[in-house]
Amino acid sequence: MEVFGLNLTLQRLEAPAPVWRARVTAADWVPAAMVVREAGGRLLALWGGVQAATVCVAYVLADGLLWLELPLPSGQSSYPDLAPVFPAASRMQRAAADLSGIFAEGAQDQRPWLNHGAWPTGYFPLRHTTEASQTFPDALLLDYAFVRVEGDGVHEIAVGPVHAGVIEPGHFRFSVVGEKVLRLEQRLGYTHKGIEQRMTQLPPLQAARLAGRVSGDSTVAYAWAYCMALEAAASCDLAPRAVWLRALMLERERVANHLGDLGALGNDAAFAFGLAQFSRLREDWLRLAKEAFGHRLMMDCVVPGGVAADLALTHITQLSQQCDAIEREVQTLRSIYEDHAGLQDRFMSTGRVSPALAAQLGLTGLAGRASGQAHDLRCDHPGAPYDSLQVKLASQRNGDVAARVAVRFDEVFESLRLIRQMLAELPAGPVRQALCLPEQASRGAGWVEGWRGEVLVVLELDEAANQHRIRRCHFHDPSWQNWPVLEHAIMGNIVPDFPLINKSFNLSYAGQDL
Template identity: 75%
Template sequence: MKIPGMAVDFQRLATPVPMGYASVSTTDWLAAALAVRDSGGRLIALWAGALAQGASVCVAYGVADGLVWLELPLAGDQRHYPDLVPFFPAVARMQRAAFELSGIEAGDAKDLRPWLNHGAWPVDYFPLQHSEDATPLPTAGELLDYPFVRVEGDGVHEIAVGPVHAGVIEPGHFRFSVVGEKVLRLEQRLGYTHKGVEARMTQLPPLQAHRLAGRVSGDTTVAFAWAYCMALEAAAECVISPRAASLRALLLERERIANHLGDLGALGNDAAFAFGLAQFSRLREDWLRLSKVVFGHRLMMDCVVPGGVACDVDAAHKGHLTKQCDAVEREVKDLYAIYEAHSGLQDRFLTTGRVAPALAAQLGLTGMSGRASAQAWDLRCDHPAPPYDRLHVKMATQRNGDVAARVAVRFDEVFESLRLIRQILTELPAGEVRSDVCLPDPTSRGAGWVEGWRGEVFVALELAGAGSQHRIRRCHLHDPSWQNWPVLEHAIMGNIVPDFPLINKSFNLSYSGQDL
């Protein structure tokens, strides 16, 4: 592992994709950010922890060689570290959240507004400063008025949407500054679903915490559980069987298709094409029902476990899964032709909510939405873990960066995932589906990095203790929505207010996934 132009000694983590860890100085912390940015690397995640063992702040970057995890220890009572916003704008909200949880602050940061704390605890209380064994329950803090940025000028007025919405969706507040129906600015406030996951992880046995990881964002349960298990298996230097790896990929691709089917229907509905919603909803429901039959759960929750998977497929299951892939492919091809030929849909999709490739690169747009704006990153292609190293995934990309491009990427990914599922089933290796995971003594760390349907899911895990006293010292879980929510604010600018639901759905970001 290396960062271009820097001499940093990395500890290679025992992961199926290349990852390394290093403890760095303040000077190297800044030099690494500059080197990663200038070499075309990406910010993956930032997190901090103020524990009895010592405070530190960590960052993960995606570079040409893989992923690098840098930790900056903070000496004594030091609780500040160099701000990374000048290098990576997407880190701003991560730094704000890290401060509220740990009390560790980015020095010279311009935006110090609260992000996760909506008055649930006092502003001088930092949950991660307390021991894992006895976390006191804080009293509620004062509910403060959030200082939204105001837009001044003739005819400018504000429209406040949320946090409670008309549909059955999670809460988020959107403050539009508009002239007539044209949107000049959008500012989001999220954090309403904060549930204390990172503190709760430290209270769970390491071999059971995958169940909580799989509930961080329910529509991404397979990706989060796999990333956690990859991190745990790396810490334990456990290698899963080829069959288990193939079954994990099977689950992940079914999760990807389920979400794309749902969103393609919803996007049609947001453009007043109810036929699309009806047809894709039917396909998604059939898809989920077969997942329930084969894997025991519609969303395949708790199927990925430490050491492998909790389920297997027999010959009959293979036949059912393959037959469904063939049927869904035929119908989606027909629907794709209908979507492409429908002038009303294309009028709403084309040029709407455009994120140009240059802006996408500057702001760190990632995952499926990034690939629609020419950000050609996909872990299944760039750093393929088994079985992706032999599946030769074809990456779906577009350049226009509008709703139409994000729809096109979804269609392409559905077709590619259907191909992958059939290949996985055809080439499924023999062997066990689960291996024993023996936790090491006394301390260790691992990381997981998985291409979920939205984008890169990342988990950083630190273990401590020995024997029956093994525990999670720190576990950070990262959803790609952290990078993409700020880009949505730019995507709506210059569009009209009625286009916001359509643009928002074309990203379909997770509230829960980033409000840990």
């Protein structure tokens, strides 16, 4: 089949969203990326394989998701660099090098990303057949080469990786003149837990619990994406009520995180009243989730074949009534935020990412929508039940903290509307069915619009003779695209504005460190 001017044999994967897979040659690897970019497509994820060396990439196109796989010849561990075409590929390539031992040939940045110097020489976690030497890397791995900015009055401020609050570790190296930030460079990877290696050691049905713990604030999104990939590999169609309950939980997860962030953003601008009020609303929201679903964050509620438990009729009424109450209070709080001159002075024009820069760097999710990137999987490729709910896209173009706050408010109101509609139209029927895995090797993909943006899970199952069966499972968080953009958002701003800008993105450390 002729695709992008290339002769590709496409395989349509079973999934709620359209997903195609094809193999390419090294000669077609970069040309395919360039044609995707020229067609308005986006890079979603890049990852390495196991055992037999491969590198894979997922592109978002107008028609769906394209999963390309490049097998590397025996003894070869390099492939063409995609960073000049899609800058967001750089860190993904560095992670693939650390995990799979495959390298982007000619890449400008080949510093280790996940390997902080504690791994034995020659150790690549996803290469099961690799014998790791007991000698450790030289000091170059431990002495990370940050980019230096020099000039009159330029100095560095090092922050982290250990922070004052109870937050995940990350190191931020600021180059500043006075308080003006000239450059920010991040070093992450401190929360690498070996999740993708561990997935290959678990039976597929049990691995769903680990998938829901990739990033705790997105447990529903990750669990759904993993189960979607597993169910696609097993050619399993879910009962409608199970799918609607998953979407209901996903929207409640979105509201919970937006409420928390709106309060924290007020607090970072010295408006403690906002933190107090939104924290109260979020606590009420989580308490009812515990009562209705059995867990405040709805962890382990999405399971292979459906959901763990049905909703009681009394809880359906309570959830709907809570949406009405929360909506009234958030409308009042939005008016207070918008009318507060001091708050708006801190929000407006701070941490701006222009639509052009956002498109160039691949900014995605709610941060992307605040910078004119009108992408939302619930609107672009809606699966059930979103195909019948007519989701309204929340979008801004100014790309500053104020715009990201506005998108959060709009998404809260839209999610409340969706939740009420789902509760009113919830189909009858079972909520879970047994999942029968195929005897032969199979593949699946799960693609979900989490509260930060698109969550992708790609899954490869071995044939049934393999004890554990998961050959490869790759998780992708939208933070991969957005962390590098944060480095640009702070440029030209003052150091005290960094916590505010950082919180307006609120990216996941754990989601991209894996």
